[in-house]
Amino acid sequence: MSDSDSWWSRPLRMVRHDFLDDFAWWNTADLRKVARDKRQRWHANVEWIHATPGSWPGNAHLVTFDSERFEKVPGLKIDLLRSYVPAARAEGLRVVAYVNAHWYSHEFANQHRDWEQRLADGRAYGRVHPLYGSGTTFCPNSGWRDWLFELLREVAATGVDGIFLDGPAVYPGCCYCEACQATYRKRFAAELPREENWRDPEWRCFVRFRIHSTAQFLRDASAAVHARRPEVLVFMNSGGWHSGEWRVGREPAALARFQPVSGAEAFFHPARRDKSPWDGFLMAKVQLATGRDSLVFYHHAIGAWHYEPLPEGEAVVSATQAAAAGAGVWFGVFDPAVRPNPDRAIGSIGKAFGLLEKADSVVAGSRSLARVAVVQSAATSQFYLSALEDLYRDPATGIEIGLLSSGGEKQEKDWRKRKTWCEGWLDEEFSGTCLAFGNEHVPFDVLLTASSDAWSLDRYRVVVLPNTACLSDLEQDLLLDFVRRGGTLGMSFESGRYGADGQLRPEWKLGLAAGLTGNVSAWRPRGYEEYVEVAVEDVLPSFRAGQLVPRPVYALKVTVNSGVSVPLWFQNEIGHHYRAPQGRSPYPAVVVSRYGKGKIVYL
Ligand SMILES: [Zn+2]
Incomplete structure (x- = not known):
């Protein structure tokens, strides 16, 4: 935990209750009760609300708030952010807006072909490797950045406490779009290397360039938000310690220069035979090593079965190991996992977060005394x-x-x-x-x-x-x-x-x-x-x-x-x-x- 007295330096217990594409659910919801439940039943102190959807087939171009420039999610009749923020605040809950910055439908991308990340042969990444089976991804160096920064400014204006950027990443084999070629040429007076060749210094330069592209995107996104509201927390999905992170252009320490909170995923995936039961603990340690307040993200899900909630024991072990290492905890919860048996699904989170809430005064402001x-x-x-x-x-x-x-x-x-x-x-x-x-x-x-x-x-x-x-x-x-x-x-x-x-x-x-x-x-x-x-x-x-x-x-x-x-x-x-x-x-x-x-x- 850092010495900062910002709200995010207190022990964080975050949740996102994800209704996938069913945003109409919110039209009739009692927002005060939803917020009260999050505080009292889930024992969360921060709730993530979608500013843009994170669901199939890649709807990141839609928004959940009223805007003259951006298209609203179909079926949603309220301005979700502007309606929910005051309800949450009245119940003592902070609101972080979730912005999907990596997954766009092919249909939307058709209007912005020059924004798409491209492989060395010029094909758009998402047309060759559709994300999650459908959709594509945009380049942090392309004109998309200005479009997204405008969206972020509008999100900030709704009054949210924070904005989380889920992406962008520079996808494997990318990016060779016109913008990247021009930026690289200008910066290094050289052409982008076309092949993965570790003996070529130009290739190593390209590896760093990709990481810098993501970090500079975060820097500029953050500046766009702070020009409007300097107090808003802006942070990004940071990536962890696994060596493959360079393949998606991420490095936690490079991003930490431009964000006060560093968070990464340690989802529970029991199918992997080499899975350690202490993944979250290790991820927390690595995020803390960036010198920032830290978070570990978990899905309340059994591995790739997102609609089957974690058993209570796994939820508690997940939350406590991250907290014991000094990090905050985030649970993403999918509604099909909740609806058939809310007591079971919410009960697990409530138990895990309830334990952390009781330990709040002990954990707050704690620091490592390790000598190793x-x-x-x-x-x-x-x-x-x-x-x-x-x-x-x-x-x-x-x-x-x-x-x-x-x-x-x-x-x-x-x-x-x-x-x-x-x-x-x-x-x-x-x-x-x-x-x-x-x-x-x-x-x-x-x-x-x-x-x-x-x-x-x-x-x-x-x-x-x-x-x-x-x-x-x-x-x-x-x-x-x-x-x-x-x-x-x-x-x-x-x-x-x-x-x-x-x-x-x-x-x-x-x-x-x-x-x-x-x-x-x-x-x-x-x-x-x-x-x-x-x-x-x-x-x-x-x-x-x-x-x-x-x-x-x-x-x-x-x-x-x-x-x-x-x-x-x-x-x-x-x-x-x-x-x-x-x-x-x-x-x-x-x-x-x-x-x-x-x-x-x-x-
Ligand atoms: Zn590019």
């Missing part, structure tokens, strides 16, 4: 492509079915896939590190490299780099200085081997500081029967010397200088089931070295 920080690096998400060829072998799993076990040694050549692999390693290492601390009840903060010029590491005893491969010179120096003054640095895999733009460094400064010689190669990726050997008993109380511990699938062969301590070593490769262990290799699995007054642990 885990670094999340946007540069690594965006630009990390390991230079170690051996890592790109398809890992053998050794899974045994019947009397047959799987092999698999194919070398992956497609470097687009290689990039995806690198992103996977980073994401698993970052989330795994955070979850390990969480499971052990070790309080930790997340540090974003994008904010590194404002890093203050003095309050931390331990900083961890989970394969934070791409670091700037400044970040490298700050980290080494932290250790020199007595801190402990944990670093894994290729942390610091590359510069902030993804280029392999001629000298691995962090590796050398950790006692490594600088020679690096990779073990053959293998998900079975390879081991790390415990050499020193007192590393962890439950480990004994000689004990074998499963080796990570992806592991590096490094060599060390004298004077370091090696509590765990890699074993020589076994390679096959039912073959005896092959003894200790010359490669350390964990290296502990002294540096200045502090310590570096490399693994």
